[in-house]
Amino acid sequence: QSAYEQGLDRNPANYVPLSPLSYLERSACVYPNRTSVIHGARRYTWGQTYERCRRLASALVQRGVGRGDTVAVMLPNVPAMVDAHFGIPMTGAVLNTLNTRLDAEAIAFMLTHGEAKVLITDPEFAPTVRAALDLLEGPKPLVIDALDDEFPGKDRLGEIEYEDFLASGDPDYAWELPRDEWDAIALNYTSGTTGNPKGVVYHHRGAYLNAASNIISWGMPQHAVYLWTLPMFHCNGWCFPWTMAANAGVNVCLRKVDPALIYELIRSHHVTHMCGAPIVYGLLINAPDGLRAGIEHSVAGLIAGAAPPAAIIEGAEKIGFDITHVYGLTETYGPASVCAKHPEWNDLPIDRRAERNGRQGVRHHMQEALTVMDPQTMQAVPADGETMGELMFRGNIVMKGYLKNEKATREAFSGGWFHTGDLGVMQPDGYVKIKDRSKDIIISGGENISSLEVEEVLYRHPAVLTAAVVARPDEKWGEVPAAYIEIKDGSNVTAEDIVEHCRAHLARYKVPRHIEFCVLPKTSTGKIQKFALRQQAKSASAIG
Amino acid sequence: QSAYEQGLDRNPANYVPLSPLSYLERSACVYPNRTSVIHGARRYTWGQTYERCRRLASALVQRGVGRGDTVAVMLPNVPAMVDAHFGIPMTGAVLNTLNTRLDAEAIAFMLTHGEAKVLITDPEFAPTVRAALDLLEGPKPLVIDALDDEFPGKDRLGEIEYEDFLASGDPDYAWELPRDEWDAIALNYTSGTTGNPKGVVYHHRGAYLNAASNIISWGMPQHAVYLWTLPMFHCNGWCFPWTMAANAGVNVCLRKVDPALIYELIRSHHVTHMCGAPIVYGLLINAPDGLRAGIEHSVAGLIAGAAPPAAIIEGAEKIGFDITHVYGLTETYGPASVCAKHPEWNDLPIDRRAERNGRQGVRHHMQEALTVMDPQTMQAVPADGETMGELMFRGNIVMKGYLKNEKATREAFSGGWFHTGDLGVMQPDGYVKIKDRSKDIIISGGENISSLEVEEVLYRHPAVLTAAVVARPDEKWGEVPAAYIEIKDGSNVTAEDIVEHCRAHLARYKVPRHIEFCVLPKTSTGKIQKFALRQQAKSASAIG
Numbered sequence A, B: 001q002s003a004y005e006q007g008l009d010r011n012p013a014n015y016v017p018l019s020p021l022s023y024l025e026r027s028a029c030v031y032p033n034r035t036s037v038i039h040g041a042r043r044y045t046w047g048q049t050y051e052r053c054r055r056l057a058s059a060l061v062q063r064g065v066g067r068g069d070t071v072a073v074m075l076p077n078v079p080a081m082v083d084a085h086f087g088i089p090m091t092g093a094v095l096n097t098l099n100t101r102l103d104a105e106a107i108a109f110m111l112t113h114g115e116a117k118v119l120i121t122d123p124e125f126a127p128t129v130r131a132a133l134d135l136l137e138g139p140k141p142l143v144i145d146a147l148d149d150e151f152p153g154k155d156r157l158g159e160i161e162y163e164d165f166l167a168s169g170d171p172d173y174a175w176e177l178p179r180d181e182w183d184a185i186a187l188n189y190t191s192g193t194t195g196n197p198k199g200v201v202y203h204h205r206g207a208y209l210n211a212a213s214n215i216i217s218w219g220m221p222q223h224a225v226y227l228w229t230l231p232m233f234h235c236n237g238w239c240f241p242w243t244m245a246a247n248a249g250v251n252v253c254l255r256k257v258d259p260a261l262i263y264e265l266i267r268s269h270h271v272t273h274m275c276g277a278p279i280v281y282g283l284l285i286n287a288p289d290g291l292r293a294g295i296e297h298s299v300a301g302l303i304a305g306a307a308p309p310a311a312i313i314e315g316a317e318k319i320g321f322d323i324t325h326v327y328g329l330t331e332t333y334g335p336a337s338v339c340a341k342h343p344e345w346n347d348l349p350i351d352r353r354a355e356r357n358g359r360q361g362v363r364h365h366m367q368e369a370l371t372v373m374d375p376q377t378m379q380a381v382p383a384d385g386e387t388m389g390e391l392m393f394r395g396n397i398v399m400k401g402y403l404k405n406e407k408a409t410r411e412a413f414s415g416g417w418f419h420t421g422d423l424g425v426m427q428p429d430g431y432v433k434i435k436d437r438s439k440d441i442i443i444s445g446g447e448n449i450s451s452l453e454v455e456e457v458l459y460r461h462p463a464v465l466t467a468a469v470v471a472r473p474d475e476k477w478g479e480v481p482a483a484y485i486e487i488k489d490g491s492n493v494t495a496e497d498i499v500e501h502c503r504a505h506l507a508r509y510k511v512p513r514h515i516e517f518c519v520l521p522k523t524s525t526g527k528i529q530k531f532a533l534r535q536q537a538k539s540a541s542a543i544g
Ligand SMILES: Nc1ncnc2c1ncn2[C@@H]1O[C@H](COP(=O)(O)OP(=O)(O)OP(=O)(O)O)[C@@H](O)[C@H]1O
Pocket: A190, A191, A234, A235, A303, A304, A305, A306, A307, A308, A325, A326, A327, A328, A329, A330, A331, A334, A335, A360, A420, A421, A422, A434, A437, A443, A446, A447, A448, A543
């Protein structure tokens, strides 16, 4: 044993669990009067946000919430959603952000699987949440309604309103850091490609590091003004609620992606940064020019969630966005790679520059590795830009695993790397480029759709014999689900019937946009040859 | 046990020890052709620096260096010093940067105490190092001479020259991350206030976090051009060798602080960032105006190491520096607090702004806490700007402890906080301000001097009966050592005799600048009342 291993242990003075809660406390101490959150006419400072989070934590603890419990939220990008990212983990509990676009069945599944003790919900989603609560078989969570002046509806489901709940909490609540930086901080369900959604668990360490990595990889200055065009329920808004606390910036809230409102907020609050899927930039590009009047500054924009077409990158740059392309998954806390720009690229013609920027790039500063490998041999493919393999991540910005799903966790991490299910190549300069996908999902307007879920609904229609769903390129949504269906002998069904059936059982965005009745291509053993359908639908051209 | 604690363990895909070595690898992969190091006519790219570091690691391993060994370096700010920050830890060994201004005895002590197996040394320090090696009683380290075209001397001490040593290493050496992020990465001796220097041990985790914290707290952009006006041997250059690897910037080397050369380098390489003690900025302010001709851009400058007089902050701003004041100690990896600026301060008159900026401030982003406490009761003092207490740090940017010195380690961390030995107040806005010092050191031109060491040398003079050394304000150096001496009856000695004696036994900068023969103030039990001498010398006015 060397001298360096004696008498040099951890102690409370030199070791503290890494947690993004520390960022909030720092900003509240150093910049108590700087604006933290803007929402319509509401304004909070970092001092106030910290107080609200402590109240929230205290009120939750009074209701019995503690370490290892789950608190779910069904919220748009409102101040309560910012609070939730701190107030809930302050109790040792885990924040489960629900995708507000999901239907009651999916929500009910998540509340049950995640064992949510408390649910904070917005009136806009009351019908869905009411139906979801009705579906619950076990004990129901405590429901807190977060009313919002920016939304007309006041439909309530729970016993207490969010502001009243906060009022019952102690503004000086003595919260504690997690016992261990490996403790869970968030639970994010991702569309299961093999059945039910999987619960991706994040830890405090990863949230802390990715929040910092966002600042470093994007070169984000302190006090940036960040517009919430990205839903905070997506991978915790790519960790930006924590990033904005770290850099004492401004969260400009936004309930829905509406170009007129977005431009108005950019103008009036001098927004400097935003994130979004390609569809968001598509909407902004195609909005009437007049909406941009008076905006003189450039907005830094991260783009991810689906492959950004060159036209979107070019278009966004033309209207004054400084676009950086990132890539990642729910399992990697959102983007964990960045298409790091080289100053030399500025000299390229815009189309060649867009091509360079269209790549998924290299690992984030605080992610350890991103590579492309043959998933069988776990050997890296040559960096020739041609040999296909699976993209794999490794490092501290990778989930703990899937909740209550050891098998899926083991598979995801097999061979010591996280398997993304994205297929692509390694280019000679070490940048990865996605070309296709091995997992069965469709990404439409930045939202994931599990082909399997849609297929299961199709099979429930009495006329359907066999069904397969694949991604089909779409000008606006990037990809849309396309269904290939074999109907039972003697059945008489129309595409409209199928769509209607799907509407009844699926969230809107999951309903197939294209339906084809045909004989499905099969292997000799009767397995559907999805690859052939994907070729037919030109899936890869949408993904890559 | 909650569901969050089952089947969600660490594995190679989701957990990697935090180490700044990862930053180097990333920059070498992403920016292989960007400049990493400039030194005179020499230029390296990040690809080349990475290769040099791997060669260094490989060559060291071939010589038997491994985990827990110490490799010492006696180097100015030259490319080999940058390499050392990566190549040495790549082997699992610990980098011990020696203060090049020390004398042979101090160096010999450190080589012995740190058990250095290898020493890399620059010809400028050959006389000192030769004498130090002669003093060693145990086995001598392998000595490697790092010759440098920017220095005329070629005085060699060792068996092998640095570049030849590198040539013997493998450029593709498969180095590994540390087994544990708590593993030691660096050893920095700090002037012992109670006798021998203490060996401050850093770990990979802290080096990684502080390197990132430098970027975030300073708002340092990628590819910054950093001029090495701060010695890399001081707290590993405040972790900036690792920071520059993280942001793929340029290290502009500098053997010595020479205003003409500094301005020339700022001009020719468009330097954007630099660090230094107040004396460095003092030299730049007082240099002839003509030296600044042609420099149009502002340089961001961190200032620390001693309290910066308002005149220095103002003066530096007037000649185009954008000054940020930071504070810390060897024990906190260099600066671990920052006088975070508020935009509102820009509207203040320059003297009031300088006063605001003259405070030691608030914790760095990635440090957990900085406070002012009564060291007896460990209660925070009121934030009234008046009540004195001791500044204390807590968090991940605090050393592992002192090497082979459990007692000092325990004392330093008593009560769960790191005791800085600096005295000051907490202002109402949560910013700390240093007013005095409880530890017996003098900080002259950014270099620490242990009063005790000087006193011990004084006592060795045959005429000295009692001696006490305290800090005295000095226009140029901030503080200088002042000696108060009682001479033996019948002795006949002059101030010049004392100075001559000190010159023979102390590094230059430690020699008292002021000598007073007097009867020393003592307590009833005969203990010297240093506080009275410090009052007499106006020490606090230099420190605070
Ligand atoms: N920049 C990108 N380029 C191409 N595909 C992307 C990009 N970013 C994300 N994707 C696709 O999205 C998948 C990740 O979807 P997932 O839902 O897990 O995470 P997310 O997109 O980060 O989060 P969410 O969709 O919930 O916002 C990736 O595996 C990939 O197929």
